[in-house]
Amino acid sequence: MSAESNLHGSYAYTDTLKGVFYGPGSVKTALPKLLDMLGAKKALIVTGKSLFNKTDVVKTVESILRERDAYGATFHDIGEHAPVAGIRAGLQKFKDAGADVIVSVGGGSPVDASKAILYFLHQERGGAYVPQIAIPTTLSAAEYTVGAGYTNEEGQKVGVNAPELAPSGIILDAELTLATPERLWLSTGIRALDHAVENLYRPLLPPPIKHLCYAALADLFKYLPASKADPLDLEARQKLQIASWMSLWPLKLPKYSALGLSHLLGHKLGATYGIPHGITSCLTLASVVALKAETASKEDKEWLAGALFYLRKPSTGSLEGDIKQLSVEIQQLVDGLGLHSTLSQYKVPQNDVQTVADRAVGKEDPLFPKVVGLLESIYA
Template identity: 45%
Template sequence: MPGESMASTTNTSSGLWKPTQLQQLYYGSGSVSKQLVNALPSPKSKAFIITGSSLATKTGLIKQVESLLGANHAGTFADIKQHAPVAQLDQATDRVVEDPNIDTIISVGGGSPIDSAKAISYRVNEKLGKYLFHITIPTTLSAAECTMNGGYSNEHGLKIAVSDPALAPRVVIYDSIFALETPPRLWISTGFRAIDHAVELMYHPNATEIPARQMCLSAISTLFTYLPKYKQDPRNEETITHLQLGAFASLGFLGLNVSGPLGLSHVLGYALGSPYSIPHGFTSCLTLGHVVQLKAESNPADAAQIARMLPYIGRPRSGDDIADAKAVGKAILDLVESLDLKTTLKDWKVPDVEATIITKRATKKEPGDPTFEAVLGLVKGLYGLGASFESKY
């Protein structure tokens, strides 16, 4: 079956990797203007653009895409909000269904427009019996473009997932010119989301050694190297391109082997993200380092996989997997702090009394269960004292 998983092991002599339907990946400055029209499935294709209001109203990027498409442009929906609320998703889906000639959806932006485009394609298939050809132009490092999984927030703010091999984008275009319009703090925080992908894929039981884990190690090295360089010079397009390719390496070789969330940091991110309006880049900054340290102490197999990352962030192995895995967690926390991204749940105005609710939401377990208690301790730690912080996104 197309979506069937096969568990892998640390043994590199056997395994199975199944790629997504991605056909083309373009990267480099100006790649949108050079390649977008060529990437359409046919010269007569009708393409519908999905994006957010900031890109549409505060930059010239969407008008540029519309102009490049010319007669192939069938419409634009520019009201996708953070965490993809279902109300906007319904509106955009209705617009697409009204025109049966639309065969292509183009997402421009971060994880919310990309996930929304997948969810719209899923709903269009339910109504019309066809999936849309998805071209994506990412403007963050969220790596949502890398998978067949999408999602949106229901009316209660909870994440609803959709997943199908046919939802994976067919074409990804990384253009550093488009990334120049992303606020640097947002860009760096989504880089941590990419680190989160790479780290949690390393210890996911279904991840293949080749190419998934090997590419995750490459991604970790790239992201740890170039995020500090980007902070020093956010206009350097070569640095931006390195980070875009690092984000792709963090999740682009997952293939069809894994469905659902990658691991504890991700499920905590979902439990914290849309319910409390915390962008997923910042949920990763909050949770990942602590999750890694918890896993180092509680799961020897996970500790062994985490320890493999240490040389890729410039630190020598000691030979003690638990100590090395803890060192990786410390390095992640240090990087968050050095890039001025350290926040707490108090900074995000999450009430202390919500800790139990967050833990139940993430673990699907009840108080008294050992997993619940361990994660509850982690969540309580996220309320630690910190500087006042106001969301700008």
């Protein structure tokens, strides 16, 4: 039996994370509590332009910090996919503010950019890593990982990785998500679904975490349509934030373990063609799951097929049939949320399909022709 079988493994929580606080309105009490836990005196807020300019969310966080005399500055020049120029500018802002903690507010880009800023700072100064408190307003779940992706000068997605880069505190306050644009909110929910599904066949992941992913799947399928139907439903939004947490539960693996093909394709498509993180999952996830019905190991097929039970859907009578049905259910959810997308819609040249497949798996991989076919199937 393989040493990476589900019957062998280990589990540990991340060393860095001090606490996840959740509930509508929780930022008012949780942020001061986390500052005390970390002994932090001066914060740099890292956020995006839209959240800063078009909502009161950042002002709410600023006012809490000002009451504690812990406000240093706000940096909002973070673009989608975290371009490296913004990271360098954020690092300088951190130094100028005399900050000793970053409070990231927004989606995956501010969270990942904050990790990258702290990584670059550590490269310069050494010593202990400076902590981050993450206040997410989307469902992308970047706050639960130890790695960060950013876009280099050539437009390629690159990454940094260290256990200490995981945020030290996370605040899930559904009230702060009310200003998030619907398409961003719902599409990052599909990103969370992507995490939950790909964790079912992710190497080294222990079975208890996979069962959390089943729970995440069930809640995402239930509460994403509910949130679309009533955008002011705070209970649905809070349930979705918790489902996002369950989809990418913080853990320490014995060695690096990538999620899967849907994420791999998403990384190649997102940075190169400017496709938002959530939309890349809308593009690729259902098709990747259908491909898994052909290519996955028996053990991985069993985990994928098991998802139908949690979605309260009857079995088709075979593992492969159940996985194909899961693919259909995912695509129907995406379409029902108004998120159906194509590569041509995002101006990906059709001639680039083989290049994307090559960057994702390599031409020598036996899977290469199937990945090309997958990309061609979602082109138009």
